[in-house]
Amino acid sequence: MNPSEQIDQLIAGLADWRGQTLARLRKAILAADSGIVEEWKWMGSPVWSRDGMIAVANAHKAKVKITFTNGASLPDPDHLFNAGLGGNKWRAIDLAEGDQIDARALKALVRAAIAFNQGKARKKAPAQASQQDDA
Numbered sequence: 001m002n003p004s005e006q007i008d009q010l011i012a013g014l015a016d017w018r019g020q021t022l023a024r025l026r027k028a029i030l031a032a033d034s035g036i037v038e039e040w041k042w043m044g045s046p047v048w049s050r051d052g053m054i055a056v057a058n059a060h061k062a063k064v065k066i067t068f069t070n071g072a073s074l075p076d077p078d079h080l081f082n083a084g085l086g087g088n089k090w091r092a093i094d095l096a097e098g099d100q101i102d103a104r105a106l107k108a109l110v111r112a113a114i115a116f117n118q119g120k121a122r123k124k125a126p127a128q129a130s131q132q133d134d135a
Helices: 003-013 017-032 103-134
Strands: 037-041 045-049 053-059 064-068 091-095
Touching (some): 003 045, 017 053, 017 064, 017 103
Antiparallel strands (some): 045 053, 053 064, 064 091
């Protein structure tokens, strides 16, 4: 079973509001950029990546959490982040039953995460090239 099928299975297995919430998050994330890849990591967590990890989602008993790997470095003009605000790297969005997420704002946050990942990749590339030139 590929990662997308595993995520489908996870969502189907969450027959309450958490499955619906996770499905809406997934739809917005995938709509943000056609190059996003779905992965399945850590024994059951959906992960979305493009030029590095963007975010991981988990369904807990009372919330759905989506954690952005480099959230502390991302602009959040719509104030979506409401968890993990004290960390140096990660930021999260916790959604409880009945909470709605602004899909437009989430897509913008995903695009910012992709731009951040691509910026890191560009910074690494010249250093790697010069190391190979020295060899």
